[in-house]
Amino acid sequence: MKFIAFTTKDKENTRLGVYKNSESIVIDLNTIGLSRFFHDMNDLIKNIKPKDIDVLKEVISLVEEKEYETYHVEEITLGAPIDRTIHDVICVGLNYAEHIDETKKGFDENMEIPLHTVYFSKRANQVKGPGEEIESHSHLNESMDYEVELAVIIGKEGINISKEEAKEYIFGYTILNDLSARGLQKNHVQWFRGKSLDGFTSMGPCIVHGSSVGFPLELDIKSRVNDELRQNSNTKFMMKDVSTIISEISQGMTLLPGDVIATGTPSGVGMGFTPPRFLKAGDTVECEIQHMGLLKNKIK
Numbered sequence: 001m002k003f004i005a006f007t008t009k010d011k012e013n014t015r016l017g018v019y020k021n022s023e024s025i026v027i028d029l030n031t032i033g034l035s036r037f038f039h040d041m042n043d044l045i046k047n048i049k050p051k052d053i054d055v056l057k058e059v060i061s062l063v064e065e066k067e068y069e070t071y072h073v074e075e076i077t078l079g080a081p082i083d084r085t086i087h088d089v090i091c092v093g094l095n096y097a098e099h100i101d102e103t104k105k106g107f108d109e110n111m112e113i114p115l116h117t118v119y120f121s122k123r124a125n126q127v128k129g130p131g132e133e134i135e136s137h138s139h140l141n142e143s144m145d146y147e148v149e150l151a152v153i154i155g156k157e158g159i160n161i162s163k164e165e166a167k168e169y170i171f172g173y174t175i176l177n178d179l180s181a182r183g184l185q186k187n188h189v190q191w192f193r194g195k196s197l198d199g200f201t202s203m204g205p206c207i208v209h210g211s212s213v214g215f216p217l218e219l220d221i222k223s224r225v226n227d228e229l230r231q232n233s234n235t236k237f238m239m240k241d242v243s244t245i246i247s248e249i250s251q252g253m254t255l256l257p258g259d260v261i262a263t264g265t266p267s268g269v270g271m272g273f274t275p276p277r278f279l280k281a282g283d284t285v286e287c288e289i290q291h292m293g294l295l296k297n298k299i300k
Helices: 041-047 050-061 097-107 182-187 242-250
Strands: 002-008 015-019 025-028 070-072 076-079 089-093 118-122 148-154 170-178 201-209 220-225 228-234 260-262 284-289 293-299
Touching (some): 076 201, 148 242, 148 284
Antiparallel strands (some): 089 118, 220 228, 220 284, 284 293
16 A cells, blocks of 8 residues: 655645555545545554555455545656654664765775664755755755665654564655765764755655565665666665664654654765765656655756
């Protein structure tokens, strides 16, 4: 089951939808007769009931269309499934072994490999969706980089969650491009500023419900720049898996419905090349994760 945020061609208010099985038809989920009206994706994540999920699964599988609104995919424009996160994105750094090597190369060859998981936050008050242009802020930064990441969307409140319980707290998953200003990231030591320029979070094209993906996760993860494959790995190579991340970050810290956790990027980012291959105006970046589709943005 794939949840989306979309507008129709008349540019009305953003609507919430789910794809039919073919993914050529979108159902406006607020016309199905669920337990309540959902104002946005954060509202849905927080308040959707298990019986609503059951209804959605049944509707998606029906061959004939009932008394609800549907659109062909060519009639809609996708937006970021979550256009504003409830908190800053929780990010995991250095979670793929080969990316540690290229990070050392880009920042400090003498950097020690951390003994514990690296966590940092990323401001995301202007989340970009599929097809949207992203400002490079070239007057501040000439080293804009891309990072394809699996993002986990928390579905219910929890603290001190065990690894065995972690799956129960996941609403779903999406693709996140953790765009980074490497110069600012290096100059300010802490990564917050270099990760948080306006528009430097891209997300989508959908949120795949947790019940639709096997667990533990083994998903191909890739990025391309101007059709050239740059990153190519699988989430099974994460050094800390999703259950471990959720359990660890929740010890002593409450996670809330709608919280977004970006789980790290594999090797192949721009700073890992010699010379570095940073993004420039006119470039197109594609991020792809198995079962989740393609997140494509142009740099301006």
